[in-house]
Amino acid sequence: MSPFEKHLMQTRRDFLATSSCGLGTLALASLLKQDGLLAEDASLPANPLSTRVSHFAPKAERCIFIFLEGGPSQMDLFDPKPLLNKYDGQPLPDSIVGNAKFAFLQKESATVMGTSRVFKKHGQCGMEISDLLPHIATCADDIALIRSMHTTQFNHLPGQLMLNCGAALLGRPSVGSWVTYGLGNASQELPSYVVMVSKGRGLPGGSSTWSSGFLPSSYGGVMFRNGASPVLNLANPDGITPEMQSASIRALNDLNRLQHKHIGDPEIAARINSYELAFRMQSSAPELVDLSGESQATLDAYGVNRIEPPIKSNLGGIGNYQTFSRHCLNARRMVERGVRFVNIIHASWDHHSALDPQLAHNCQMVDQPIAALLKDLKQRGLLDTTLVVWGSEFGRTALGENRKGFKKVTGRDHHPAAFSLWMAGGGIKGGQVHGETDDFAWHVARDPVSMHDFHATILHLFGLDHNKLSYRFQGLDFRLTGVNPAKVMKGLIA
Numbered sequence: 001m002s003p004f005e006k007h008l009m010q011t012r013r014d015f016l017a018t019s020s021c022g023l024g025t026l027a028l029a030s031l032l033k034q035d036g037l038l039a040e041d042a043s044l045p046a047n048p049l050s051t052r053v054s055h056f057a058p059k060a061e062r063c064i065f066i067f068l069e070g071g072p073s074q075m076d077l078f079d080p081k082p083l084l085n086k087y088d089g090q091p092l093p094d095s096i097v098g099n100a101k102f103a104f105l106q107k108e109s110a111t112v113m114g115t116s117r118v119f120k121k122h123g124q125c126g127m128e129i130s131d132l133l134p135h136i137a138t139c140a141d142d143i144a145l146i147r148s149m150h151t152t153q154f155n156h157l158p159g160q161l162m163l164n165c166g167a168a169l170l171g172r173p174s175v176g177s178w179v180t181y182g183l184g185n186a187s188q189e190l191p192s193y194v195v196m197v198s199k200g201r202g203l204p205g206g207s208s209t210w211s212s213g214f215l216p217s218s219y220g221g222v223m224f225r226n227g228a229s230p231v232l233n234l235a236n237p238d239g240i241t242p243e244m245q246s247a248s249i250r251a252l253n254d255l256n257r258l259q260h261k262h263i264g265d266p267e268i269a270a271r272i273n274s275y276e277l278a279f280r281m282q283s284s285a286p287e288l289v290d291l292s293g294e295s296q297a298t299l300d301a302y303g304v305n306r307i308e309p310p311i312k313s314n315l316g317g318i319g320n321y322q323t324f325s326r327h328c329l330n331a332r333r334m335v336e337r338g339v340r341f342v343n344i345i346h347a348s349w350d351h352h353s354a355l356d357p358q359l360a361h362n363c364q365m366v367d368q369p370i371a372a373l374l375k376d377l378k379q380r381g382l383l384d385t386t387l388v389v390w391g392s393e394f395g396r397t398a399l400g401e402n403r404k405g406f407k408k409v410t411g412r413d414h415h416p417a418a419f420s421l422w423m424a425g426g427g428i429k430g431g432q433v434h435g436e437t438d439d440f441a442w443h444v445a446r447d448p449v450s451m452h453d454f455h456a457t458i459l460h461l462f463g464l465d466h467n468k469l470s471y472r473f474q475g476l477d478f479r480l481t482g483v484n485p486a487k488v489m490k491g492l493i494a
Contacts, residue, residue, distance in 0.1 A: 048218040049185035049192060054463030059427025059493070060387040062335040063179065063458070064342045066370065069160060069203055070350030073396040073412055075441045076359060077130045078420040079147050080119035083439045084398060088114035092399060096442050101154050104352060104403040105413035112440070113400030113409060116356060125431030132363040135371035141431040142374060142383065142424045144492045148435020148444040151394055151416045151451050156350070157204040159393030159416065162451050164209040166480040173213035175455060176341035178480045180219045181471065182464045187338030189284035194339050195221040196327040200317035200347035210343055214473040221343060226323055230289050288333055291326070301372040302329045311361045315348045321365050328369035332376050335386050349392060352401050353411040374424055387426025387461055395419025398440040418444045427461045429494040452486035460488040
């Protein structure tokens with residue numbers, strides 16, 4: 001007997017009994033789902049950005065990662081070396097230079113380049129910081145300064161990928177993507193991971209530095225542009241009402257769910273989530289970047305309307321002062337609204353020549369708004385759970401760059417073996433200096449910190465074990481910290 005014939009022969013009592021059970025089950029399921037007590041239908045793609053529980057109790061809930069591309073000179077900002085001026089114009093011994101590789105510097109004839117910077121002790125901790133950063137210096141007691149960073153890369157693109165993605169290879173997920181993958185999105189109206197880039201000479205790595213890599217695309221950074229329309233194609237075309245847009249999104253998502261049922265591709269879930277998030281962002285994103293509700297005192301503290309001092313030429317581009325200030329203020333507004341990871345990127349700090357005027361110009365651009373950001377977060381009770389990072393792909397050499405064709409030595413070359421970055425808030429124990437370099441900031445002399453140690457520490461602050469946070473791709477389990485041992489810098493944590 002066919003199933004159809006069997007169904008026709010079913011008695012009225014059997015029909016009512018089975019139907020009532022079915023209808024009751026559907027009604028119960030609907031109520032449970034509304035109350036959040038029933039999992040989503042397995043035939044529907046799960047939201048890849050749903051919030052997830054960390055491996056252990058986190059100290060940080062959000063991060064603002066300030067990436068100053070190019071390699072700021074550590075011995076002119078954070079790592080004072082009096083012997084630079086004493087040995088100015090003299091070569092370094094081969095025992096120090098060794099087999100170091102350089103981008104442009106001619107090792108055989110290079111000599112030490114002194115510094116005109118003045119370092120003073122700041123805060124109760126007595127942290128020594130350059131005169132180029134007077135505003136950030138007032139936050140010394142909140143900062144953990146790492147002077148013993150080192151990396152394996154001495155050119156920009158692989159160095160930037162190493163800092164931001166944990167590997168000097170294209171196609172790897174960025175730190176922000178890993179954090180979003182591990183914890184999901186805490187906001188319903190905004191992306192979990194936002195990127196803001198100041199115009200300049202450009203990034204060699206481009207969007208690869210905030211890409212989701214082999215992770216589903218939902219975990220990638222979303223770039224916010226400057227101006228009233230922060231995201232491209234977010235506004236509806238003329239004649240398209242919000243109701244029409246909503247109906248279109250529902251129809252597209254229905255089609256995508258059908259496709260997912262047949263194929264099961266996780267990128268379809270990412271696509272559905274992107275459409276829905278973009279629809280919600282149509283109202284939330286413009287409001288986010290509208291600073292009209294901020295007090296004049298706040299705008300002045302960040303320097304939103306300050307006048308940029310003149311400079312003949314600057315590798316990072318001219319006209320970034322107000323933009324960078326807005327980025328710092330917008331970063332605070334984003335973390336207030338649930339954005340989990342914010343990248344603020346400025347290029348370039350690659351001072352192969354004219355180091356003194358160009359470094360001073362860039363420092364004046366970032367010093368005031370970064371300090372205002374730290375103080376603003378602290379005043380609002382957000383700094384304890386918001387990790388703020390200042391970092392770059394490497395540092396600069398104590399040797400002046402004597403590139404062929406340059407009449408005068410006025411800059412420094414790339415230096416990966418020893419450089420500085422700092423962290424504040426988000427569970428970091430401020431008012432300390434971690435690590436030490438030798439007399440010429442050439443080698444790490446004490447407590448070295450690798451890029452993977454740095455990444456392991458960031459994940460740990462978010463309650464994520466870097467050994468457990470992995471993603472299977474092409475038959476391998478990948479981690480942000482790679483396969484070699486990496487250690488959490490427990491001494492940095494409060």
